[in-house]
Amino acid sequence: MVKECELRRIVSDDVPQVVCGAGGLVLARASPDRDATWHAICNACPIPDQLATDRWACLHLRPLKVASKGEDGRTFREYYACHWFYRLYRHGPPTTMAPCHGCPYWFPRPPMAQMEGLGYWKDQAEVLAEVRAMLDTAENIPPTDVPQTEGGDKTSPPPPEAEAQTVPTRREEVSD
Ligand code: SF4
Ligand code: SF4
Numbered sequence: 001m002v003k004e005c006e007l008r009r010i011v012s013d014d015v016p017q018v019v020c021g022a023g024g025l026v027l028a029r030a031s032p033d034r035d036a037t038w039h040a041i042c043n044a045c046p047i048p049d050q051l052a053t054d055r056w057a058c059l060h061l062r063p064l065k066v067a068s069k070g071e072d073g074r075t076f077r078e079y080y081a082c083h084w085f086y087r088l089y090r091h092g093p094p095t096t097m098a099p100c101h102g103c104p105y106w107f108p109r110p111p112m113a114q115m116e117g118l119g120y121w122k123d124q125a126e127v128l129a130e131v132r133a134m135l136d137t138a139e140n141i142p143p144t145d146v147p148q149t150e151g152g153d154k155t156s157p158p159p160p161e162a163e164a165q166t167v168p169t170r171r172e173e174v175s176d
Helices: 036-043 047-053 112-116 120-140 161-174
Strands: 008-012 016-020 025-028 061-067 076-082
Touching: 016 036, 025 036, 047 061, 061 120, 076 120, 112 120
Parallel strands: none
Antiparallel strands: 008 016, 016 025, 061 076
């Protein structure tokens, strides 16, 4: 048995592929129902549980799964990127949903079928590509060069003034 996940897709060409939409990862290329390897990856993944149990799961959230550098290619790290604010985190988006808690811009996360109609997968791919690039260069950024809130906590919600710069750009892209 494999846990349900709204971000998993079956892409069918000549051979069906099981794709993790959070990471743009092909989990299995053939006989997906009998491949225990990807079952293990999904069953160890925290993203579905977070989305199911955290009431702040949001329309604007783009959960990401990125292979860890220097590992065996099957070790991953999960990020919870807000598609308005992820660029504020130059060392990578939050690894928890804590910044969503109490966020004034929260909107209930609808079923994936509805989000697909809003261009979810296109937006997800763009966020994922940018975050991968951010993570690749993050080691060159001084540790102090991160968004600071009053408490200096990287996981706190971003400052309100960030919205004025970021929201219109992303909103235009989503409405395409
Ligand atoms: S790896 Fe995680 S996010 Fe990706 S399809 Fe599996 S359960 Fe979903
Ligand atoms: S930070 Fe706010 S707007 Fe962004 S995903 Fe979280 S709750 Fe939604």
